Amino acid sequence: MSSDRIDWQSEPKIPKRSSPDYGETGLTEGIGIDMFRLIHSTEKHPVTKMPLANYIGKLNEDCWTDENGNRLTPRSLVEIIKEQGYENAEKKYPHYLQHIRSIQSADYSFPVHVYRGHVINGAHRIAKLIIERDTGNTTQDFLTVKDLKEIPREAIIHPGSN
Helix, strand or coil: CCCEECCCCCCCCCCCCCCCCCCCEEEECCEEEEHHHHHHHCCCCCCEEEEHHHCHHHHHCCCEECCCCCEECHHHHHHHHHHHHHHHHHHHCHHHHHHHHHHHHCCCCCCEEEECCEEEECHHHHHHHHHHHHCCCCCCCEEEEEEECCCCHHHEEECCCC
8 A cells, every 4th residue: 555645744842852861762773762852853754644554563572661671562561451441551560650651641643753664763652543443532544654764863872783
């Protein structure tokens, strides 16, 4: 299926960069990424409307850790939240609290950043959209995506092979 270009304009109210007290960082292919810098440095990057189905499988990657450092997949939390709801999931799985709350507060109107086929920013948004779709709270079946050919230098924290 071909993707449709859409006009996406927003001014996210997020810091220009992460700080020791508050930050969002990630690691992909050995490259450390400051997510706030990534968002700001790709503001003018084209956004494409893509089917949600293209990204559901990405939730099976163990790309997150819980508060104890154990690896987990976004899919596991999607299933827990769909089955138990946010409040009960928070009570029963306090070591997943950060991710549960991030999913609950996620705004899937913001684009997901993809690099070499990997979601590098936006898994919480994908998870929320799937939960809301599967529980009947939305019929939306697409994401807005920024498909990056390279990670902007200003967003890189730890150099790797880019």
